[in-house]
Every structure is written in C-alpha cells, then in structure tokens.
Amino acid sequence: MSIIYKTLPRKNPQDMAAPEKFYAAVVANGSVDFETLAEQISNQCTVTETDCLAVLNALEQNIVYELKQGRIVRLGKLGNFQVSLSSTGLSTADEVSAQAIKATRILFRPAKKMRNLLKNLSFRKASS
Known part of the structure; x- marks a missing residue:
C-alpha cells in the first residue's frame, strides 16, 4: 500500500512577492470511526463488537479526564x-498568571x- 500525495502551490509567508513553490501534501484515503474500529477488533479476538465499542468509549472519556487533570x-x-x-x-515571575x-x-x-x-x-x- 502507498500513501497518495498531490502537489500544492504555496506562497512564502515571509516574502509574499516571491514566486510560489510546489510542495507535496497527503491525500486522505478516508477515515475510520469508533464503530468500525470496534468491529475490526471484535473480528480479531473473542470480545464482542459492543464490548469493544464500550471499551473505546471509556478510553476516550478517561483520556479526556486525565488530560484535564494535567496528567x-x-x-x-x-x-x-x-x-x-x-x-x-513577562518581565518577572510574579507577573505570570x-x-x-x-x-x-x-x-x-x-x-x-x-x-x-x-x-x-x-x-x-x-x-x-
């Protein structure tokens, strides 16, 4: 499998008068959602799709919770x-809030x- 890319012209933000240059950029090949991942995982083990989805949802909620705690x-x-x-x-540590x-x-x-x-x-x- 290969990742597909396209070329895009882009201006130099530091010199808008400069000629554009061309750069490679990835072309997305679709996306995968939680439900599809849960189905794929359930096909690879003995856990049901519903159980996989429940675990993925819990994982998402716990990641958000822990990030909010600064962890x-x-x-x-x-x-x-x-x-x-x-x-x-700022000039001094006391000014930082x-x-x-x-x-x-x-x-x-x-x-x-x-x-x-x-x-x-x-x-x-x-x-x-």
Whole structure:
C-alpha cells in the first residue's frame, strides 16, 4: 500500500512577492470511526463488537479526564498525550498568571513502534 500525495502551490509567508513553490501534501484515503474500529477488533479476538465499542468509549472519556487533570496519558506502544500551552512573556515571575496563557493544545508523541512505521512508508503521486 502507498500513501497518495498531490502537489500544492504555496506562497512564502515571509516574502509574499516571491514566486510560489510546489510542495507535496497527503491525500486522505478516508477515515475510520469508533464503530468500525470496534468491529475490526471484535473480528480479531473473542470480545464482542459492543464490548469493544464500550471499551473505546471509556478510553476516550478517561483520556479526556486525565488530560484535564494535567496528567500525561501513556498508551503503551501507541504513544503519549499531553496538554501544552503557550503564554505571553513577562518581565518577572510574579507577573505570570493564568491570564498570560494565550493558547492550549494537545500534544501526541508517538512511541518508538509508531515512529518506526514512518520509516517504511511508500508514496504514490495522485493522478491528475
């Protein structure tokens, strides 16, 4: 299997007068939802699809709960989820408060097995 990519023209945001350059971008090949994953998992083991879906739903709820507590969620060979933030820089430590926080995001750090997957990908250009 190959990952399909297309080419996209992009301007240089630091020099809008510069000519566009072309870059590769992945073309999504669909998506998979919880129900499909639950069905696939149930076909690979003795657990029912309904039980798999219940476990996946509980996993989602618990990941959200733990992230709200400021914890790193470690999912074994999959990777880790963690909340990150960016804030305004201030002159002294005493000036820094919750109001200085500008944005938050969730970081995903893939585990070694997931990172190794990236080393063995093949690519195919989308037909025009």
